[in-house]
Amino acid sequence: MAEKILSVNNLRKAFGDIIAVDDVSFEVGKSEIVGLLGPNGAGKTTTINMILGTLTPTAGTVKVNGLDIATCRTGVLKRTNFAAVYAPLPGNLTTYQNLHIFALLYGVKDVRGRIEMLLERFDLKKFRNTKSGVLSSGEQTRLSLAKAMLNDPDLLLLDEPTASLDPSIARDIRANICEFVTSKGCGVLWTSHNMHEIEALCNRVLFLSYGKILLAGSPKDLLKEYHKDNLEELFIAVARKPLSLKDY
Amino acid sequence: MSFRRVGAIVLRQVYLIRASFSRILPLFIWVAVDIVLWGFLTRYLNLVSSAGFNFVPAMLGAILFWDFFIRIMHGVTMAFFEDVWARNFLNIFSTPLSIIEYLSGLILTSIATSSIGIIVMFFLAVTVFGFSFVSYGVLVIPFLTVLFMFGIALGIAASALVLRLGPAAEWFIWPIPAMISPFVGVLYPVSILPKWMQFISRLLPPSYVFDCLRDVVFGRAVSWVSLCWGAGLAVVYIFLSCLFFVSTYKHAVYTGFIARYSAESLG
Numbered sequence: 023m024a025e026k027i028l029s030v031n032n033l034r035k036a037f038g039d040i041i042a043v044d045d046v047s048f049e050v051g052k053s054e055i056v057g058l059l060g061p062n063g064a065g066k067t068t069t070i071n072m073i074l075g076t077l078t079p080t081a082g083t084v085k086v087n088g089l090d091i092a093t094c095r096t097g098v099l100k101r102t103n104f105a106a107v108y109a110p111l112p113g114n115l116t117t118y119q120n121l122h123i124f125a126l127l128y129g130v131k132d133v134r135g136r137i138e139m140l141l142e143r144f145d146l147k148k149f150r151n152t153k154s155g156v157l158s159s160g161e162q163t164r165l166s167l168a169k170a171m172l173n174d175p176d177l178l179l180l181d182e183p184t185a186s187l188d189p190s191i192a193r194d195i196r197a198n199i200c201e202f203v204t205s206k207g208c209g210v211l212w213t214s215h216n217m218h219e220i221e222a223l224c225n226r227v228l229f230l231s232y233g234k235i236l237l238a239g240s241p242k243d244l245l246k247e248y249h250k251d252n253l254e255e256l257f258i259a260v261a262r263k264p265l266s267l268k269d270y
Numbered sequence: 271m272s273f274r275r276v277g278a279i280v281l282r283q284v285y286l287i288r289a290s291f292s293r294i295l296p297l298f299i300w301v302a303v304d305i306v307l308w309g310f311l312t313r314y315l316n317l318v319s320s321a322g323f324n325f326v327p328a329m330l331g332a333i334l335f336w337d338f339f340i341r342i343m344h345g346v347t348m349a350f351f352e353d354v355w356a357r358n359f360l361n362i363f364s365t366p367l368s369i370i371e372y373l374s375g376l377i378l379t380s381i382a383t384s385s386i387g388i389i390v391m392f393f394l395a396v397t398v399f400g401f402s403f404v405s406y407g408v409l410v411i412p413f414l415t416v417l418f419m420f421g422i423a424l425g426i427a428a429s430a431l432v433l434r435l436g437p438a439a440e441w442f443i444w445p446i447p448a449m450i451s452p453f454v455g456v457l458y459p460v461s462i463l464p465k466w467m468q469f470i471s472r473l474l475p476p477s478y479v480f481d482c483l484r485d486v487v488f489g490r491a492v493s494w495v496s497l498c499w500g501a502g503l504a505v506v507y508i509f510l511s512c513l514f515f516v517s518t519y520k521h522a523v524y525t526g527f528i529a530r531y532s533a534e535s536l537g
Contacts, residue, residue, distance in 0.1 A: 112356035126278035127365040
């Protein structure tokens, strides 16, 4: 694997008796897009929250560029960013104001220049002075992604970034993210329920089931190994009969 | 500590306030109504009082100081509530922003927003009702400082409570000043309270300020020791409230409330 950006080691999160994430370890390399897959409640968002430092693990470590989030939170979060459909930016601020505030929070140097570049990149210039709460879901997703790229992150966490988008916008957004990854060389951890998207974009995928990594590998290798035609079939097998996969 | 990140928290409020008339108006309208109401009441009392006592510095002055304290407290909580209402915790706490920077931003916002109300309040009190700061002398500085510190402490503690209990606990925050006002003796000496109430009032910094304020009005010697007690208590409360906020935040990060705050109410 290329130079490591993210190292997750023996990560575990328990909420009382419920184990949401159970001894999960994986890595994301430079310029690598890793798909984090699994049925609802498998532990994807919990894992992302622990990487972001908004949830304390019960055990295990998260390191970004060698820095542990438990001991070097500011250093890690300066190099990380995220976008998620369930975390829209404040709707009572305009597109520009939202980007301005987050640029300051992330310590972006050329704030104005960076915002202008991202407004251009995500075709948001015409919404510069529009309150983000009145933007369509596609426009809000583009704004969230613009915010996620403000600080030129080494690690980008994308939690279902194309959910609820029409296929045309989703394709544009995927292309935009891929271009960013290629040019910047950042690592991406991408969760999605769109298996075609994952198959097309991800270098590797991790299937989570009941908080554990059940399968890991390149989409091509996994399909071959488990005799499935596509990732959707494999996903359904993981979701419905995770234990039966052990027969292979 | 990054001043840019602190500035970002203040800037967010500036953007919100300047774009919304419904946010600008409450900055001064209620304090203005208070001053007008109490101003006329003191004017009437001056008229009917046979003793020739001037009620303006005693009553209007006390109300003015009390409103200052409420403005400061609400300045902190309002800035915090903007993040609650916008369900913005996941976004802001996944940035390099530290808790101390966040709280500093809330405090600076409170200073900025309450300054507007205070200027309007003082302007009305001085020009319309003949209120004069000269009657308090330099003591006005320690009076305002103690009330400012306690307002900040209460604002931070109230915010922590909402962080702990969820957005539904918001209703609990607004009446806090009204709940403590009988104990601090804004308009009457603490000594007329029953013993158990006096005990509580001695734990509240504003009670020392209002006692000293009455000493000034009645021409008695001001007890600096008493004022220092008030200031000392206010410092202790600021420390405790910050500790409460930090521990509540840590609890919210451990239990996952911060991550889920954006999606659901915890109340």
